[in-house]
Amino acid sequence: MRTNFSEEQLADPETAEANGILRTCVHCGFCTATCPTYQVLGDELDSPRGRIYLIKDMLEAGRPADEKTVKHIDRCLSCLSCMTTCPSGVDYMHLVDHARVHIERTYKRPWAERRTRDLLAFLLPHPERFRAALRLARLGRPFAGALPGRLRAMLDLAPAEVPAKGDDGPRVIPAEGERRMRVALLTGCAQRVLDPGINAATIRLLTRHGVEVVIAEGMGCCGALTHHMGREEEARASARENIAAWTREIAGEGLDAIVVNTSGCGTVVKDYGHLFAREPEEAAARVVAERAKDLTEVMTTLGLREPGGAPGLRVAYHAACSLQHGQRVREQPKALLRAAGFEVVEPRDSHLCCGSAGTYNLIQPEIAGKLRDRKVETLAELGPQVIAAGNLGCMTQIASGIDVPVVHTAELLDWATGGPKPRALADRA
Incomplete structure (x- = not known):
């Protein structure tokens, strides 16, 4: 051009x-x-x-x-x-x-649109604020049908019950047996509130395979949510805290990897070097970015230990865009699920987005709804017993349109190697 x-x-x-x-x-x-x-x-x-x-x-x-x-x-x-x-x-x-x-x-957006974006940036990156907002949202659910599109979308995606707070404070979780790796885990922001079981399953899976897991002091939101709204300085502020937290660990006992189990976050963390190009933190940002790995990349390196007692369920694997396109991690999740004993099937047009895309399903609910319906149709025709994905946003989006349990890949791998049955499958035979 x-x-x-x-x-x-x-x-x-x-x-x-x-x-x-x-x-x-x-x-x-x-x-x-x-x-x-x-x-x-x-x-x-x-x-x-x-x-x-x-x-x-x-x-x-x-x-x-x-x-x-x-x-x-x-x-x-x-x-x-x-x-x-x-x-x-x-x-x-x-x-x-x-x-x-x-x-x-x-560009100055219309007032209502500015307030919506301000609200999302104020709530989603901050777990305590977001948790409080979800509790309030339960009161508004009966009136969701009378609200404008974006507010209705927020209430529709809010869970009926807010899960109990997970143990996500700074700490070190020792490896079981001989230590093979030492990693930091990005616990995220919205994920910690909406489904703390994902981080719990990730920690169990890693420690069971000889990995010491660090929840670093000072770590928080990766910056993705504000980054994709064009709020560059807000995104850098969030990322800067993570870089500082992980740099301290690297300089201390060292880190073999920074594990991310939400692929939307992983794409941004792996791009920290570019986000801080020509900034004072660029060198440290690039060191952090080089260590960032999706959970399935780390588990592929470690090798999955002999599966436990999980049944060979038919699993429809949804490839999150941020994982397959953003990070080019495509085969590892499917290979791990198969190695764990699951029957893995993929929908047609698996390259197309489900419509979640961070805050997209809240800001563009009509288009997101059409994309969700297309994705759900292709998943349902596979006749799956469970749907697996590596990104919380995708999981929430797909679950809002289908009556099939949607779980994180980490939960299935944890279950297959000796962990508990995923909560979403608790009432399923």
Whole structure:
């Protein structure tokens, strides 16, 4: 793609990077075949190629974002399926991230939309605030049908009961038997509140396989939720705390890996080096990013010990976009589940997003609902006894549209190697 930035514009490192990304696009349109929003909406401007044109026009002109550009950029899920498809290697992830930061700096959204985004940024990255909000949400559920779309979506996705708080405070959990690895675990923010059993299962699974697990003092939200809203400084503030916490552990007894069991978080943590490019923390951020691993990457390295007594259930594996496209972790989860004794099946169009995408199902509920319905249809036709995924957002989204238990991959692997039966399967034969 030909670009026409001025020398003055290219003196800005971020603009220069965007220019380099834009120039790699050859207009081939392969991305339109795998873009979920284009599949649903059929609008060229709701495809990666269309959004690239909008971003190029906005940045070259050096103008504030306008309503049209914001509309179509906001509709992007950042699922990154286009990056898996693109034959030219267009770095769409960083281009759309740059566009979102520019939008946040130059465009004033309608009042209701600003308040919604402010509320999400205030609540979701902070477990105690989020837990309190979920308790209040229970009071509003009877009136959900009378509320506007975004508020109704929030209540619809809120659990009927808020799980008891897990043991997620800073500590070191020793390995069982000989120590093979020492890792830090990102316990997350929303996940700690909505399903603390995932972290508990992860810790049991790792320690059972000879891993010492550190819950580092000072660690918190990874920054993904605010990052994808274009709130770059808020995202960096969250990430900065994690980098400091994990750097202390690396400098102390050392860390072989930083384990992430929510793939949306993992994609961002692995990109900390880019998030802090040209910042004082860049070197430390890159060290942290290099150690970040999805749980299934670590378990593949360790090797799954002889499975325990879990039955060979038919498991429909949902590949979270952030795992298969963002991190390019595709075969490990399925191989581990099969090794554990489960029958693993995959839906058609497994590359397409379920519509969760961080806060997308709260900000764009109508499109997210259509994507969920498509995903649920493809999963249901497999006749699964359970659905497995490696990302809490996907689990919540899919569970809202299907009467099949949805559990985290870690819970099934934990169960198969001697841990308890997942809570979601407790009342199933």
